[in-house]
Amino acid sequence: MKRVRTRFAPSPTGYMHIGNLRTALFTYLIAKQNDGDFILRIEDTDRERFVEGATDVIYSTLKQCGLDWDEGPDIGGPVGPYVQSERMGNFKKYAEELVEKGQAYYCFCTKERLDSLKADLEAQGKTYSYDRHCRCLSCEEVRARLDAGEPYVIRQKMPLDGEVTFHDELYGDITVECSELEDQILIKTDGFPTYNFANVVDDHLMGITHVVRGNEYLSSAPKYDLLYKAFGWEVPTYIHVEHIMKDKQHKLSKRDGDASFQDLIDKGYLTEAVVNYIALLGWAPKGEQEIYSLSELIKEFDIHGLSKSPAIFDPLKLKAINAKYIKALTPEKFEEYATPYIRQSAKREDLDITRICELLKDRTEVFTDIPEKVDFFDALPEYGTELYVQKKSKTNEEIALDSLGRILPVLEGIDENDWNEQNIHDKLFELIASLEVKNAIILSPFRVAVSGKPMTPGGGIEIAALIGKTDTIERVKKGIELLSR
DSSP states (O other), X not given: OOOOEEEEOOOOSSSOBHHHHHHHHHHHHHHHHTTOEXXXXXXXXXXXXXXXXXXXXXXXXXXXXXXXXXXXXXXBOXXXXXXXXXXXXXXXXHHHHHHHXXXXXXXXXXXXXXXXXXXXXXXXXXXXXXXXXXXXXXXXXXXXXXXXXXXXXXXXXXXXXXXXXXXXXXXXXXXXXXXXXXXXXXXXXXXXXXXXXXXXXXXXXXXXXXXXXXXXXXXXXXXXHHHHXXXXXXXXXXXXXXXXXXXXXXXXXXXXXXXXXXXXXXXXXXXXXXXXXXXXXXXXXXXXXXOOOHHHHHHHOOGGGXXXXXXXXXXXXXXXXXXXXXXXXXXXXXXXXXXXXXXXXXXXXXOOXXXXXXHHGGGOSSGGGHHHHTTTTTSOOOOOGGGGOBTTTXXXXXXXHHHHHHHHHHHHTSOGGGOSHHHHHHHHXXXXXXXXXXXXXXXXXXXXXXXXXXXXXXXXXXXXXXXXXXXXXXXXXXXXXXXXX
C-alpha cells in the first residue's frame, strides 16, 4: 500500500486564520492516523500579499498546536526545496512538456485585447471566458513570435466536448461538461506559474496522496484532474471541506477582522482547547465525547465524519470547551497561566496568589475574564446600595444595614494574629446561629461590603482573609455609611 503523504501549503500573508489552522489539523490527522508523512510547504509566490515575518508565524503556530511536520523548509527532506519561490525552475519545463504533448499552447493575446473581449462579453450580459484566439496558431507562427520576443502565457488546452469526472471523498463523483472549462493560464508572462498549476506540479513531485482544501476549489478540481491525466500522473485523494461561517450568511474572514489563532490565545483561550474546538468545526465524532487530546484525535478522526454543510463558529461553545480544559489544569499550571492576568488589576504585594487561584479555577472560562473578577483587591470600587438588594438571598438595604452593623463588632473582636479564613468563618457562623437567620442574611451583605460587587470568586470570608483585618473593617464601615445615608 502506498505511503500516505499530506501537505499543508499556506501563503505567508499574516496571522494563521482559523480556517487555515483547521486545514492544517485535518491534514495532519490524516497523515498521522495512517503512519504517513505530514509536509509543510510555503507558497510565497504572491509577492503582493507577502507579509514579512508571516512564515515565522506559521512555524510557531503549528508547533504551539503540536502539529509537527516531517518535512519542510526548516528541516529539509527528500523532495525539497519546500518554499515555492525556490522551485521556480520546475514549472516552465513542465508547461512546455504539455505544449509538446498538445495539451497546452502559447497565447500571445495582449492585455488590451483581453480587456476589450471582456468588455464586449459583459455588454452582452455574458460571463468572461477566454475565446481561445491563440489555440490553433501554426507551429511556424508560434516559433516566429517567440523568436521575436513577444510576451506570452502558456494556457492549458481543455477538451472542447465530452465530460470530465473527478472523485471527492465527501462529495463522491462529480462530472463537469468540458465545454464549461476555460483554457486556464499555467505560466504567466513573467514566467511564474499560476497557483493552480504550481500546486499540481508540486503535489506530484512531493508524492502527495491526499489533498485537503476548501470547497471553493471544487470548481477548479476538473482542471487539476485533466492536468494529472495529461502528464500521466496519479490523481491524489481530494477532500474538499466546507467553509467556517460566523453566521448563516457570512464566512469567517481574516480580511474582515475575524479572529485568528493568535487572537484567541490573546483573548485567554488555551491552545489545546482551540485545537479541540477547531477539530469539531465540520467534523462529527461517532460518540458523545467532545473533549479530545491531539493523540485521541489521531485515533478517532474520520474524514467520512466531515460535513457537507458549513460549520458555524460558536464562541460560546469554544468558551465552554476552554472552561473544561481550565478545570482540568493542575493547580500549579493554572497559577502559572492566571498570575499575569491577576496582576493586571491586583498589584498589592500582600495577596496570597495561590489562594486567589484556588478561588478562581472553577469559575474561569477564559483567562481574560480574570482582571475584572479581582479588580477589587487593590481598592474598593465605587458602588451603589442597589447591590444590597438581592432576591435570592432575600436581602434589602434595611436588612443589609442591620447585618453589617452586627458583623462589624464581631470582626473587630478577632485578634490580628488570629485573622484567617477559619476564624472569620467560625465567628460569623456563631453570629448567624445566635440570630437564627439564614446564612445569606449575613454573608450576602458582607460580600458586597468587602468587594463592591454582587458576585466574586469566593465569598466575603475568603476575601476578608486575603485583604486583611484593617481593610476589611474599613470596607464594612464604608458599607454602613453608604446604607445610612
